[in-house]
Amino acid sequence: MPRRRIGFWYRFAAVICKPPLVVLLKRDWRGMENMPADGGFITVVNHNSHVDPFAYAHYQYNTGRVPRFLAKSGLFRKGFVGAAMRGTGQIPVYRESTDALSAFRAAIDAVDRGECVAFYPEGTLTRDPDGWPMTAKTGAARVALQTKCPVIPVAQWGCNELLPPYAKKPDLWPRKTHHVLAGPPVDLSRFYDREMTAELLKEVTEVLMAAITRHLEEIRGEKAPATPYDPRRERIEQRRRTQAQAVRETQTVREGDGGK
Secondary structure, three states: OOOOOOOHHHHHHHHHHHHHHHHHEEEEEEOHHHOOOOOOEEEEEOOOOOOHHHHHHHHHHHOOOOEEEEEEHHHHOOHHHHHHHHHOOOEEEOOOOOOOOHHHHHHHHHHHOOOEEEEOOOOOOOOOOOOOOOOOOOHHHHHHHHHOOOEEEEEEEOHHHHOOOOOOOOOOOOOEEEEEEEOOOOOOHHHOOOOOOHHHHHHHHHHHHHHHHHHHHHHHOOOOOOOOOOHHHHHHHHHHHHHHHHHHHHHHHHHHHHOO
């Protein structure tokens, strides 16, 4: 299937966004040859800065296969933002759907049309203290198994040094480098034609995140933690610590009252 034309809106966005990115970031971009020349495919990308969607889009744009990002369906409904989202071919996610697969129907349709659909599987900025990929959601796995399309793992690093997660001001000097390494497609064939259970989706997601993490290890020249950071587990542990601290404080107060 031939690739889709980039179109006016995407070129217009590139004219606006590329100059500041070129000024702010040096580039160490590798793996463009792994992007399929034709047909639909998915990229799965780690997320560690509010800047990196723009920097990654710059990388992907330069491959000739522009990314179609997933975004809340409400952003498409009105005004300039809606026109830009529709014009650049971004993909609405209907989170109000009670059917998990139907929520990603537009992404599946885009792949079937021959588009590059970009997923940030973590769903938000990584909470890992050292910036490694954390546990992820299963949307990319759902679309990959449904379409059986190529899935390209992409690791990036450097935008987090320009604008660390949740920082209010960028660190402009010295000039930072945006490192990107895209790997070959992840082989998911062993998962095809199996019932799409929660366990299967979790396993596929872990395979995809492991591929991203391996490429990030190559970029950073160091090993990632053996177990990815899990925000849900951390919240549970934090509640346990808070409850234990409250119990200790109550006991201390009671012991103090008893000694009077």
